[in-house]
Amino acid sequence: MLWPLIFAAIIIVVVVLKYTRPFRPRCPECGVIRQDQQPLCPECGWIYEGSELDEDYAADDEPR
Numbered sequence: 567m568l569w570p571l572i573f574a575a576i577i578i579v580v581v582v583l584k585y586t587r588p589f590r591p592r593c594p595e596c597g598v599i600r601q602d603q604q605p606l607c608p609e610c611g612w613i614y615e616g617s618e619l620d621e622d623y624a625a626d627d628e629p630r
């Protein structure tokens with residue numbers, strides 16, 4: 567029977583995904599993984615959305 571092998575393979579895949587965390591946010595411009603809430607991409611200077619820098623710029627752009 568192959569079911570025990572398939573079950574073991576599923577568990578291994580889950581553990582690998584848990585430790586490698588492939589779904590970390592990446593730079594949309596050059597694909598570099600974002601490190602520790604950096605506001606800017608170190609490779610191309612992309613400004614990540616949701617950063618404090620973006621909020622500051624958005625506040626400046628509001629009409630008064």
Ligand SMILES: [Zn+2]
Pocket residue numbers: 593594595596597598607608609610611612
């Ligand atoms: Zn980048």
